[in-house]
Amino acid sequence: PNGPYLQSQRREIYDKYVRQLLAEKRAYYCFDTAEDLDALREEAEAETGGFAYRRPDTFPTQADAEKARAEGRPVTVRFAVPQDEPLVVQDVVRGVITFAPGEISDFIIQKSDGFPTYNFACVVDDYLMKITHVIRGQEHLNNTPGQQALWRALFPDAELPKYAHMSVTVSDTGGKLSKRERPKVLRDAIKQMPDVDLEKLAAVGDITADELNAFIKGQSVPDMPGIDAMAEYLGVSLPEINIVDFRKSGYLPETMVNFLALLGWNPGDNREIMPLPELIDAFDLARLTKSNSLFDRKKLVAFNTEHIKMTPPERLREHLRDYLKVADSPVLKADDELLARLIKICEGARTLADIERKSRFLLTDAVEYDAKAVDKVLLKGDGLAILAIVRGKLAAMDQFSEEKIETMLRTLAEEKQLGLGKVAQPLRVAICGNTISPPIFDSVQLLGKEETLRRIDATLKEFGRDGKQHL
């Protein structure tokens, strides 16, 4: 009810408060160009102190401002920050923080294009929108004394909102967890690949060869879609940073909320894995942590495993479907019933991507053989011979249920005095091309008798000398 919420639509509101400050001599016009300010900063640096804008003894008048504007000089408005006493910030997580007089210098509240700066707009907005708590990252702590001084000048009778400055989540490579990490990883990867086709790569990223070159040299960064496309083309996996990255990697929304909540906060007991309602109930501003935290992806995966286990089946199915859409997976063809079944037999999966990976073979026609798996399971030892026997047994079955398939395979293994693995693995590689799949009995049953036999035959033909070797 306090809108409009677009800054461009709130210009009159901000202007009103700027005029008020100007009239009260708590703000003043400035006509410095960018070059002027650069020079001032350089000067200040030479004197080893920090830069502080020097307030003029007498403030320019409205007429001065109009004249400057007419002459084409930039006109900005600065807030005259109270300099007679320290600025004290009361922070919910950090307590009392004192900034010495002079530490916060007069900052711009209205830009030369007439727009308010963030530090001004947020104060006006917080007041008008009746904000009670300002909860943000530590990077804003140094803005706070200025903002609060502004609040007191503008709304002396109104109580300040509560301020809570949270710790920052840092990356294992040092510094804030930042979007810039993705391009950086890609750039380093490209440098490691001497014979990459740069022309093709630029085309994939939808940028020019020059732009790609500048990117590799570290002079510029293309937009994210381009970065993503190039990474995919090169087979480089980028660290997840944006929330969509985590979605694409198969993490549940519940996992992200839970994990992120525990970075810089804890409930005070040993609880970690919590469903959303419990999390909300347990949350308390007073338990925010002061020190920075590092984003540990291994622990994230563990959290996701737990959340996949505790999410109700129907809900998990919806999450899976969302994931499959994002991943553009062939498994998307599966109906609700099949998806539910896949979730069930993939029990213990760590991410939705795990489920997808294991289920793929059911929804694709061509089997992609993993060379290592074929070599180890089929070519070395009696894999092919056993597979031929299994084929015969499967072909002879009239009831094709998981139970019957299990009984058959176990009996066969016993007869041949082999571990079940010796019998199951060749079959697994034959139907899905690698050694990773749901339990073999379910896998075979879901594939169906006809298709299973077809794939076994194709495998025997592809890798067997005559396809009729015997044990």
Place this chain on the structure above:
RNA sequence: GCCCCCAUCGUCUAGUGGCCCAGGACGCCGGGUUCUCAACCCGGUAACAGGGGUUCGACUCCCCUUGGGGGUACCA
């Protein structure tokens, strides 16, 4: 450079002067279970950054050092 914040196992953290030769979780290591990958079960490893104070007693309070992070824009 200057200003601000922070400092317990590898990581996230519990701990607010005696309950702590420091608890939990993830990881890691070892073992068990097992048709693959996971999951699961059992066990283990591992920390109060350093130095000064204060106190009968410091992980806990104070100071310094060191280290990490943030800010230093007519960006948000």
